[in-house]
Amino acid sequence: MTRKDLIETIRRQLDEGGGPELSVGAVGKVVDAVFAAVAEGLRREGRYVHPMFGSFTVQVTQARPGRNPKTGEAIEIPRSETVRFKPARELKASLGG
Template identity: 45%
Template sequence: MNKAEMIEKVAAEHELSKVKAQAIVEQVFGFVGTDLKKEGRFAFPGLGTFTVGQRAARTGRNPQTGEALKIKASKTVRFKPAPALKELVAKVKVAK
């Protein structure tokens, strides 16, 4: 599902205009970003927990030339799924 599909589903489910549904979806994801920036973590019961993680500086390679280059330390978002989500995903059949 992409953002447009999510907006359509929210609008249909709650009998809202797409403009209002879009505002709601964007606000919810804004809350996630704000809490990650402020608290370093965002938990949504039944879905999982987003946390800010730290990546150490490291040496990488340019894939075209093979030349070594330094990659700076950075922050990233990590996600740990809730047990309910893990259980739901375990029941999904994967196409081969």
């Protein structure tokens, strides 16, 4: 699903559900605001949880020694941060898993 597909799906669901009729631009701004809020929550608190969807957490990998596989030279692998997603039970069940 692309951003455009997401916006159109939200517009259609609002329309079918008797919600307000919003333009593509307005729904796009809402979608962008939601993802910006999730990103801000991850930056500030290191996690975002949506009970029916799942949880996003910041996973930190500490710096560690390693080796260049081509030369065998010892290198320092730097500390890194990434986002981990764990689906909620409801989401897994809806996917058949």
